Amino acid sequence: MIEAVGLTKRYGDKLAVDQLSFTVQPGQVTGFLGPNGAGKSTTMRLILGLDAPTAGTVTVNGRPFAAADNPMREVGALLEAKAIHGGRSAYNHLLCLAQTNDLPARRVGEVLELVGLTEVARKRSKGFSLGMGQRLGIAAALLGDPKVLMFDEPVNGLDPEGILWIRNLMKTLAGQNRTVFVSSHLMSEMEHTADHLLVIGRGRMIADCTVAEFIEQNSEQQVRVRTPDTERLSALVTAEGGRVSAEGTTLRISRLPLERVGDLAFENNVRLHELTALQASLEQAFMELTKDSVEYHAAVPGGQPAAGGGPGSPSDVPFDNPSQKVEA
Ligand code: ADP
Helix, strand or coil, X not given: CEEEEEEEEEECCEEEEEEEEXXXXXXXXXXXXXXXXXXXXXHHHHHCCCCCCCEEEEEECCECHHHCCCHHHHEEEECCCCCCCCCCEHXXXXXXHHHHCCCCCHHHHHHHHHHCCHHHCCCEHHHCCHHHHHHHHHHHHHCCCCCEEEXXXXXXXXXXHHHHHHHHXXXXXXHCCCEEEEEXXXXXXXXXXXXXXXXXXXXXXXXXXXXXXXXXXXXXXXXEEECCCHHHHHHHHXXXXXXXXXXXXXXXXXXXXXXXXXXXXXXXXXXXXXXXXXXXXXXXXXXXXXXXXXXXXXECCCCCECCCCCCCXXXXXXXXXXXXXXXX
């Protein structure tokens, strides 16, 4: 379990992490969501003791991680995809880590198998693709068989197969009652992976809830209707306070429950060819919730902000603005 109380980190004028209090429980995948620059990596570094908090505390299994006797047995972490010594093989890289951390050498073969790198384990890692590099980083994180795992943006740049593999791995690890804490700025990713969500914006906690609660609380239910009589149904819905947008014979209705839309049609003899409840995706809910906390909106042609698009935005639109990142 990871526990933070009033965790705060300031870099000069910049409050990167602002009084975060949360717990990350074992047995489930906890997604750590926020636009770029929200403070996710900083929080993870604070958990690992790689940076000291300005205020507040954070513990792993009840103690500051810096005090751990055998760190790799306690926490496995994949921070940004890091270059390993390119001339070294995956096997030697892991063996070296095992030896310096007092871990049995047999773990090397086990984790290589687990991440699917056995066949290339003796090759120099210089030729590794991004996906293979990620797998190697994960192998290193798993080496000490730790109860707590942290992954910072693990699917960045991976192909669909790699993404699916990581998703399944997270779920498997959580199923083994480990604590799995994974950050992402992509909603669609968390929607499929996480059980619980911590959402932050500008260093502050915005939401701490399950994925289902998050969607329910932050997204508007809509109803899609197909009818040959769009005009009449639109008028009826609007008269009851609903909002309608029309496209051909299809209406999208908000602010009125599905049942009421159906009843209205029935009571007024309007023929329906479809009546469907639409639930906004996590992506849309997240954009809605964090649009005020995105530091900078990337300009796109036409002058519209790329973020905060709400319903109808293309999926997987990241809150991408690399220029806001200050490289440490
Ligand atoms: P995220 O991981 O959510 O993208 P970060 O934790 O990397 O966010 O960054 C949070 C904020 O803190 C950003 O505004 C970033 O520019 C700033 N920041 C991070 N690390 C440093 C540092 N070493 N020095 C100064 N500012 C930093």
